[in-house]
Amino acid sequence: MQDLFDYFEQFQKLTEVEKNAISSTCKIIEVKKHEILEPIQSTSKNLYFLKSGVVRIFYYKDENEVTEYFALAGDLVTRIKSLLTQQPSSKAIQVLENGALVSINAHKFFQLFDTYPNIERLYRLLLESAYLALVERIESIQFYSAKERYATLLNDNQLIQKVPLKHIASYLGITQVSLSRIRATFQTNSDTK
């Protein structure tokens, strides 16, 4: 669990008591490639912290899978809307590479807030950080071409090596064919446009 606390403490310093309280809401689970960690239509009960491996969140739009989010080691993974509303989710969490994650019982974790304001603060800071990341993602989606977004992914991420390109395509909001075309232009001409 140390890696989880290292991550948390980038946001908020925690006492041993607080860490123990958090530990009591967590368990470590191993996951295997292709496994559906949380299926579509289930109601989310957990937050996950990815220790190793790769997972994604995806959903269907008109028969087609759309990947909404990729997580690598050190990332948090949640179907947050379902978690907060306790409604069934239209999204699923799937494992793309074998790994291990910390599963945090959200109900128990949220209950800690009344006793430990510092844990609520940690959570608040995590949310702020996630919020900022989303704002940047919106700018990237809305105001950059697919080619520019792919170029950014190439720089930012080890993702390209680890996940099927069809998932990358839907994550970028384009078809796989279109992504192939874009990739082809990167072979010869390494502009970004």
Place this chain on the structure above:
Amino acid sequence: MQDLFDYFEQFQKLTEVEKNAISSTCKIIEVKKHEILEPIQSTSKNLYFLKSGVVRIFYYKDENEVTEYFALAGDLVTRIKSLLTQQPSSKAIQVLENGALVSINAHKFFQLFDTYPNIERLYRLLLESAYLALVERIESIQFYSAKERYATLLNDNQLIQKVPLKHIASYLGITQVSLSRIRATFQTNSDTK
């Protein structure tokens, strides 16, 4: 200030003491059409709650204005990245229709968190709500055509009547010419696709 508290109490019930504490961080200001409330390159010090009028957040991408967000009465307005990082913002807040807003001093407001965990909770719940709205916006941007998004704006919003179409176009991530074309198809044929 009552409308602000009505809004807040949808998220978290507040005591009189807490409301007074919040009031001490606020002032009401009147704003006029075209006024730049916070210019580009300034560092954001305030959160705003719009009592009346219309404002937008915009920035420049390659000489072109891009509208990121519209706020109507009852909405919160923040350049959140700058507010949280205290770095100069690449974005500006501009008034589109005369109105009034509650300006909340962020530094003072955040300081209340140590004394009033309930106010931090309120803020946390506001963040959660804003986060969910962003997730939905991403889905809307990434997986619906400009035409579908415009149709949604038509239904959801009084915005269309109140703000110049060029701002709507950049908000939708398309050119004004393209929006004009889309609007033309709505005259004859009221499909959405």
Place this chain on the structure above:
DNA sequence: CTATTTCTTTAACAAATGATAAATAATGGA
């Protein structure tokens, strides 16, 4: 190791959007 399935690329054509220019329409200030 081979066969089958899945993934990725390529091609050809269609549809949507962008860029530029010009024509109308609407708005705001003197």
Place this chain on the structure above:
DNA sequence: TCCATTATTTATCATTTGTTAAAGAAATAG
């Protein structure tokens, strides 16, 4: 009210992305 400015639409052509189909490459199960 009239003029000047700004906003919106229309037209034309270029570019990007989508769709469908098929071929080639890679991964996986038996």
